[in-house]
Amino acid sequence: xxxVREEVTVSQAQRPLFVGVDVGGTNTKIGVVDNAGCTxxxxxxxxxxxxxxxxAVRRMATAIRELLAGKGLSLGDVSAVGLGTPGSMxxxxxxxxxxxxxxxxxxxxxxxxxxxxCGKPVAFANDANAAAYGEYWVGSGRDANSLVTFTLGTGVxxxxxxxxxxxxxxxxxxxxxxxxxxxxxxxxxFCVWGGGQGELEAYASAxxxxxxxxxxxxxxxxxxxxxxxxxxxxxxxxxxxxxxxADDAFARGIILETAHFLAVGIVTVVHTVDPGMVVxxxxxxxxxxxxxxxxxxxxxxxxxxxxxxxxxVGHNTAIDFATLGGDAGYIGAxxxxxxxxEKSNQPATRT
Amino acid sequence: xxxVREEVTVSQAQRPLFVGVDVGGTNTKIGVVDNAGCTxxxxxxxxxxxxxxxxAVRRMATAIRELLAGKGLSLGDVSAVGLGTPGSMxxxxxxxxxxxxxxxxxxxxxxxxxxxxCGKPVAFANDANAAAYGEYWVGSGRDANSLVTFTLGTGVxxxxxxxxxxxxxxxxxxxxxxxxxxxxxxxxxFCVWGGGQGELEAYASAxxxxxxxxxxxxxxxxxxxxxxxxxxxxxxxxxxxxxxxADDAFARGIILETAHFLAVGIVTVVHTVDPGMVVxxxxxxxxxxxxxxxxxxxxxxxxxxxxxxxxxVGHNTAIDFATLGGDAGYIGAxxxxxxxxEKSNQPATRT
Numbered sequence: 001x002x003x004v005r006e007e008v009t010v011s012q013a014q015r016p017l018f019v020g021v022d023v024g025g026t027n028t029k030i031g032v033v034d035n036a037g038c039t040x041x042x043x044x045x046x047x048x049x050x051x052x053x054x055x056a057v058r059r060m061a062t063a064i065r066e067l068l069a070g071k072g073l074s075l076g077d078v079s080a081v082g083l084g085t086p087g088s089m090x091x092x093x094x095x096x097x098x099x100x101x102x103x104x105x106x107x108x109x110x111x112x113x114x115x116x117x118c119g120k121p122v123a124f125a126n127d128a129n130a131a132a133y134g135e136y137w138v139g140s141g142r143d144a145n146s147l148v149t150f151t152l153g154t155g156v157x158x159x160x161x162x163x164x165x166x167x168x169x170x171x172x173x174x175x176x177x178x179x180x181x182x183x184x185x186x187x188x189x190f191c192v193w194g195g196g197q198g199e200l201e202a203y204a205s206a207x208x209x210x211x212x213x214x215x216x217x218x219x220x221x222x223x224x225x226x227x228x229x230x231x232x233x234x235x236x237x238x239x240x241x242x243x244x245x246a247d248d249a250f251a252r253g254i255i256l257e258t259a260h261f262l263a264v265g266i267v268t269v270v271h272t273v274d275p276g277m278v279v280x281x282x283x284x285x286x287x288x289x290x291x292x293x294x295x296x297x298x299x300x301x302x303x304x305x306x307x308x309x310x311x312x313v314g315h316n317t318a319i320d321f322a323t324l325g326g327d328a329g330y331i332g333a334x335x336x337x338x339x340x341x342e343k344s345n346q347p348a349t350r351t
Numbered sequence: 352x353x354x355v356r357e358e359v360t361v362s363q364a365q366r367p368l369f370v371g372v373d374v375g376g377t378n379t380k381i382g383v384v385d386n387a388g389c390t391x392x393x394x395x396x397x398x399x400x401x402x403x404x405x406x407a408v409r410r411m412a413t414a415i416r417e418l419l420a421g422k423g424l425s426l427g428d429v430s431a432v433g434l435g436t437p438g439s440m441x442x443x444x445x446x447x448x449x450x451x452x453x454x455x456x457x458x459x460x461x462x463x464x465x466x467x468x469c470g471k472p473v474a475f476a477n478d479a480n481a482a483a484y485g486e487y488w489v490g491s492g493r494d495a496n497s498l499v500t501f502t503l504g505t506g507v508x509x510x511x512x513x514x515x516x517x518x519x520x521x522x523x524x525x526x527x528x529x530x531x532x533x534x535x536x537x538x539x540x541f542c543v544w545g546g547g548q549g550e551l552e553a554y555a556s557a558x559x560x561x562x563x564x565x566x567x568x569x570x571x572x573x574x575x576x577x578x579x580x581x582x583x584x585x586x587x588x589x590x591x592x593x594x595x596x597a598d599d600a601f602a603r604g605i606i607l608e609t610a611h612f613l614a615v616g617i618v619t620v621v622h623t624v625d626p627g628m629v630v631x632x633x634x635x636x637x638x639x640x641x642x643x644x645x646x647x648x649x650x651x652x653x654x655x656x657x658x659x660x661x662x663x664v665g666h667n668t669a670i671d672f673a674t675l676g677g678d679a680g681y682i683g684a685x686x687x688x689x690x691x692x693e694k695s696n697q698p699a700t701r702t
Contacts, residue, residue: 088663097663146521160623162518169625170497171663179622179661182535184554184615197659198615203535264535264549271530272511272623274520308548310530312439312448312522 010040010071016079016341019064020334021114022127023047023085025101028056029326030063032071032078033334037138039327041067049101053108061117075118080341082123082333083114084130091172094124100193121344123336127329129166129175131322132159133339134332135279139324144277148269149322150177150262152282155193156201160273166336167273178205182264203261206237206284213240213254223250241286244293255286255293256300263304270305270313278305281322288321361391361422367430367692370415371685372465373478374398374436376452379407380677381414383422383429384685388489390678392418400452404459412468426469431692433474433684434465435481442523445475451544472695474687478680480517480526482673483510484690485683486630490675495628499620500673501528501613502633506544507552511624517687518624529556533615554612557588557635564591564605574601592637595644606637606644607651614655621656621664632673639672 010017014034022029024047032041045063047056064081068074088097094111096102111124125133132149141147141161151157158177160167167174178201183189188198192207202208214235217226225243229235243251266278280298287294298321306314324331361368365385373380375398383392396414398407415432419425439448445462447453462475476484483500492498492512502508509528511518518525529552534540539549543558553559565586568577576594580586594602617629631649638645649672657665675682 088661158623167513167624169664170627171625171667173622173661173664174625176622176625176661180531180619181615181659182532184533184612261535264532268531268619269623271524271527272509272620273518274522274525274527276521308532310439310524310527313520313524316522 010034010073010077014038014040015077016338017073017077018334018337018341019078019081019118019120020130020330020332020337021060021064021081021083022130022329022333023056023083024127025049025086028060029330030060030067031327031330031334032067032073033331035338037331037335039331041071042327042330043067050104053096053105053110054113057110057113057117060114064118075120078118078120080123080337081114081118081120082125082130082335082337082340083111084125084127084329084333085110087126087172087176089124089126089172091124091126091168094122121340123333123340125166125333125336126168126172126175128157129159129168130332130336131157131281131324131328132161132175132279132332133166133335134324134328134330135281135322136161136164136332137335138331139328140279140320140322141277144275144318146273146275147277147279148177148273148275149279149281150265152204152206152280152284154206156205157282158269160269160275162273162275164339177265177269180265180268182261182268200261200265204258204265209237209240209254209258209284210235212257213251216250216254221250224248225251237284237286241291241293245287245291252293252296255297259297259300260304263301263308266301266305266319267308270309270317274313276317278317278319279322280319281325281328285321294321361385361424361428365389365391366428367689368424368428369685369688369692370429370432370469370471371481371681371683371688372411372415372432372434373481373680373684374407374434375478376400376437379411380681381411381418382678382681382685383418383424384682386689388682388686390682392422393678393681394418401455404447404456404461405464408461408464408468411465415469426471429469429471431474431688432465432469432471433476433481433686433688433691434462435476435478435680435684436461438477438523438527440475440477440523442475442477442519445473472691474684474691476517476684476687477519477523477526479508480510480519481683481687482508482632482675482679483512483526483630483683484517484686485675485679485681486632486673487512487515487683488686489682490679491630491671491673492628495626495669497624497626498628498630499528499624499626500630500632501616503555503557503631503635504633505557507556508633509620511620511626513624513626515690528616528620531616531619533612533619551612551616555609555616560588560591560605560609560635561586563608564602567601567605572601575599576602588635588637592642592644595637596642603644603647606648610648610651611655614652614659617652617656617670618659621660621668625664627668629668629670630673631670632676632679636672645672
């Protein structure tokens, strides 16, 4: 295990403790999280998808025990485990279905296997919904009752938390906000992954932004981006952000057009679940709050959202960047474990 | 009060009883509903918006008492009252805000005034969400855990019920599905009510269908519709449905194009909340299940939804017409009263 961060000793006030596991295509992040959402211990292991899920579950359980031992703790100190994995999945049955990047893990009952390996109840969630729960619990949305997240990267992920409940959906396909349609027409763009005509992901994911920029450049418009491509660099959203920061109008235009597509998607989702807060995270936020381009991107989203949304929600729905970064997934998974633990401790209620 | 329907005597097994009130621009429907969702007594009164809400609340309370008395019952037999009104509204505070057709009722605390007039707790909801709850409780969605409704008429209304909970939203603006955006472009249509560029209501409400048909006729395309307009008839969605039934290709095309817009909107909402079932109701269903045009309309929606949606939800999400018609609102309001009553009878749970 690499990247273990040593933190404070665990006091009684921090208990009960929870473990959050965030399975990614490359790395699996694991955190021991206290009852207030603070990380007590953190580490990551290589997912090594091709070695199969049985092997991965064994390594996860070992890593969890090691992390705890490093703090003088054991699984006896943990009340529940939370687990986020990439979709598709069957949440009620605890199954991974067919995530595109995990061909060796298909139809694996990961929730129950991890539960057996740890001897703990496991809360199971889509990774994007777990990240949304993290932002809701202790991140950007910690003061909101409800929130929606958009995670911008190689795809557009989504998470919806309403009054503390993750909207997983009847078929474990809730909160798939990259797949809302923003252009009904037969001229609409297709997702670079195939399918999904007119879907938000076809306009506002990193590959879609690159595709839009590339098509526009092919029309011959002037841009400082062109020099870097001629020098052999690859066209990426990071390169676009750098050139926009250096005042290239073309790069800036592509980024603000991305803000337009996102604002339209945000209006739709806010008119659907009216969450009180919208959080933008992921790798593609053009530098986020720390950069002028990131701030201009957010400002454009806010302005267009306010213009297009019904006035009550347009003027009262906060839109902000995420604050937990890559930690949101395991923290949120731990938060869902906490929620599961609390529910199992409640008195039974009649139906 | 007009339209009182006499029904069965109330047995002990039917209790507790609830009253549902559905306030519309013209009429207010009132029903006494038993614990299984069956209507025990029904009546309607003129809303007479211009006489103001104090007067209306007095007349509602009188009508409720009369309805009950007709069954040998009194308010002592009723556990709670449910009330649906047109938005905008502030649900937590029990206020009507600014419904377009109710200028004399603005900022009226209708929930508490009706509660005081009846001496009962009142569940307060948007009328479209109340109707969705009715379909969920005893209508088309009675076997579903979650459902989404689209109510097609002078606008496009929406309702979302997830695991028995109406998605009212942080600002009482949840489930406003007419206001999701299906065309992000600056060439998109505007709602006939003004504003709302690219919103579903600008394509699939009755006035939008008429506007689309009218624009297309102006281009000179052939249609049997033209003869009826020349004879002085008004262009309506009913006229379009009749001509489509008589095999007019133009009218049929307009209706199937409406199905396209709705299918796109349904994909978006299903990818957002994954409800398991979608119910289409309202005055503009082109004859519904009873007519060939209505069935073709539904078939086109289902086919395009299945083609565009992610396969797990595309193949497993039922889409059907509503079954309660104009009764859904008061029945659903009574169901929300029942839900409020059950919640208040549950043991307190820790937070």
